[in-house]
Amino acid sequence: MIRPWEYALTMGEVFNAHLTQRPDKTALTTTDGHSVTFAQLEERTNCLFNALSAQGIQPADRVAILSYNRPEYMEVFGLSKTGVIVVPLNWRLAAPELLRLLQHSGSRALIVEENFVPIVESLRNQLDKIDTYIVIGKARNGWIAYEDLVTKADRKTPEAQAKPDDVLCLVYTSGTTGAPKGVKITHRGALENCRSEAQEMLSLTEDDYALAVLPLFHVGGMWYHLFPSFATGCTSLLMPQFDPEKLLQAMQDWKITNVHLVPTMVGALLNHPRVDQFDLTHLRIILYAASSMPAEVLRRAMRTFHKCSFAQAYGSTEAGTVTGLYPEDHILAQSPDYEHILSSCGKPFKNRQIRILNANDQEVATGEIGELTVRSPGIMTGYWNDDAATRTTFQNGWVYTGDLARRDEQGYYYIVDRKNDMIVTGGENVYPTEVEAYLYADSRILEAAVFGIADPKWVEKVVAAVVLKSGEAATENELIQQLRNHLAAYKCPKEIYFVSVLPKSGAGKVMRKSLRNQYSQ
Template sequence: MNIAQLLAAAATTFPNRPAVSVGRHTLHSYSELQARVARLSAGLLGLAGTPRGSRVVLFMGNCPEYVEVLFALWHAGLCAVPINAKLHAREAAFILQNCDAALCLSTHETARHAATALDYCGHHLTHITVGSAAYEQLLDSAGAAQHSAHRDDLAWVFYTSGTTGRPKGAMLSHGNLHAMAQAYLCDVDALDETDALLHIGPQSHAAGLFCLAHIAKGGNQVLPASRGFDVAEMVGLINHYPKVTIFLAPTLLRRVLASPELAHLNVSHLRTVLCGAAPVYAEDVRAALAAFGLRLWNGYGQGESPCTITAMPKHLYRDDGSAGHAERLVSVGVARTGVEVRVADGAGNPLSPGEVGEILVRGDVVMSGYLNDPSATAAALQDGWLHTGDLGTFDERGFLFLKDRSKDLIISGGSNIYPREVEEVLLRCPAVEEAAVVGAPDPDWGESVVAFISVRAGMQVTSDELDELCVAHMARYKRPRRYTFIDALPKNHYGKVLKTELRALTRRNP
């Protein structure tokens, strides 16, 4: 059950197919990549202090070596702990200490940052930079045989984004990752060796694991030469490769849709636009469908059940004339293969369609718990169900609609107000780039609604105009009592809006 077997099998079936490419240049074939993985795994096991089962931190930016490092760790029976390269050194130091890392791997651009984080840890840890002489020396080893991993052996520890406090390390096993790959092939696309996955978002994110299904089928992992986000470069690569899948978080999706470079896209080369990691609003869905056709796939997951809770498949965006189709544009779809989803009350009992409750999930992709945090594990995993902390509701056809995080619910005058409903209305205004709604303490109502607005460059809008829009589209008690205009919404390193910071702003400026 070693997840590294996906690559080994692909190397046997598709030895000469491109496995990793940079820009339009093939870097490694599948047989070459598998040989490098076997040698690197032997080198890693030969280091002092990295026996099988050790946790290895990947403090790495996007790079072509990311895939070989991941699979070498798994091949060797080691566990990968990815860190977003944008984290502050002190944040990274917490993860290094919490996971009891045996080794830290960095890229050239993160090496100094990683060294600072290691200094904050206060204890010695081997640190190797990918591409350095020390790294190449690891590749000089004779190839090691693949470790025979059990399905429950730890393969990946993903630290949650920590929008409300210290991040927690969700423990994912080889079996969890197999289930994720299988669900992709069942629910997204039946891939083959002519597919290409274009890595725009951080490979350290759970969405980086979309590579598993593509590698299982011999697909090409393509990195932009810039290693960053550039719409013109992205369009050029899609036009070059005949069958491209790309993951775009909602923030990047909006930037792509607003770019004039999109006019040069050969959309016939685009297979799928994967979206997730944050709410996708109705206006964005409509714009994406207009630009890409039925190629949008909107997934809902968490680090605890990576990218695999529910999803809105591409074909379900087609307007079939059924009642509720327009409303379903903002649905996160139906339960993924191998996953059971429930909307429940506070006691865990299932609720009827239309009733709002907490979203619970169970299945083979769900984590076993949080690393070194039994109390958080006990709170999150109850009676076999992962309690997501998200509020949602099913419609009569079984489509799931996210309402909000339970902690973001606003209770004003005894009425529940879901910030996302208000944000959807505000985003109808063409001048609004981004909107985020939070509750502020109110002596009369308990809480009042405050909207933070980022305005598109070259455009203007007033509070009165936004208020008129809200009154025209929703109940008056839901409309914001205050509008605050800011240059950009605060976000964490994965693009999620930090509503904790916005709530703090409302307290500082009542």
């Protein structure tokens, strides 16, 4: 019996459902016409596993991929149906960072888009556990061409089948608060998160046409978007990198119905000079996630893209999808009495338990700030080869997210800030996102980040880095005085640095840690 994907517990069951129900439908495509149907995806994945098996790769071995978004990426993820553990790598990392992840994961095979072959070659003599190097592109010395493997291998269906609680992939955290850690995500956990997004939040059907521009090495690209779209049977357009002009053009040309963006991407679209000239009438919903969106930016987006719905998802690599601010919440927020919920991350998805705890692990009262903890079928099972970190984050079945949050009387949750980003200045707590919200209210500011650096008088002092819009001007004193009209003096930056760009992770999050390191010196 073939389970419909809504009841699937493994990626193998999802593939089987598509093979039965929609084999000839296009599953994935690109703007240059590279496409694959669900049946072709199944066959190519089988061939890839059989070829790797001939190279000695077995279930539970790790296979890493370093590539931009492309259909082959999903073929590699398809290996998980056999029990192989997929290790998606951040293509923005420097060589020493990639080396650490490959060594830590114990990957035995590495699949690399040809753009990244030189960086891997520079590490090759230190990668003693990797037996097989595969290039998505032309074969070369020491590298097997991906297409040669897939087209020449046996097409038989592998006998090995993953179980629901087997690890599907190791997703390495961005390192915004420390060294990256490999998060173990199971088949059961990934599909639980898929169902929350696809059914509760996005109301996806196989008639939807999705656009995936978030990188697939990040959970935002995986179970916040592509996995739900793929599992539902949608066709997904894959884009390798974010470019506002190309994204708007693709949304128009391909009649995209849903897209997942991070707030910095939404801001870039809003600031495109011709954003109003693209035909986006097919766009049904914009999902934003990965970091909080300043309320003023969100209001502007809702005015600009007024014909489509908006939804927000909050979660983390470790905790899975946790809460959602649904399209109906965004409509409700048009009323002045409910405008405040635009600053929230919504209410819990089904099967989610949330506690907000103080430093003594006691639940705080409504309205008070504490650390948000989560228990659900979608959480991680721990960190790969890191028992100490697992014991800290994963306690008695609960994931301690490191996010400071509060809950209001209506049951909406608000992420105040990252626990490690909170600034303690002169004995007072300052939450950067609160200050950033007032900076974003200034129409001249494109991007802003507030962070703390060491100070002999205050222990930490509040500072900010600001990117102004093209053609705009502002002074440090002007912005600081403006903030003092709304905030207590201790919350206002002592210094403001004007910069051309803010450092961001592969998922589009502003790297406050990098800013702290830069300006502390």
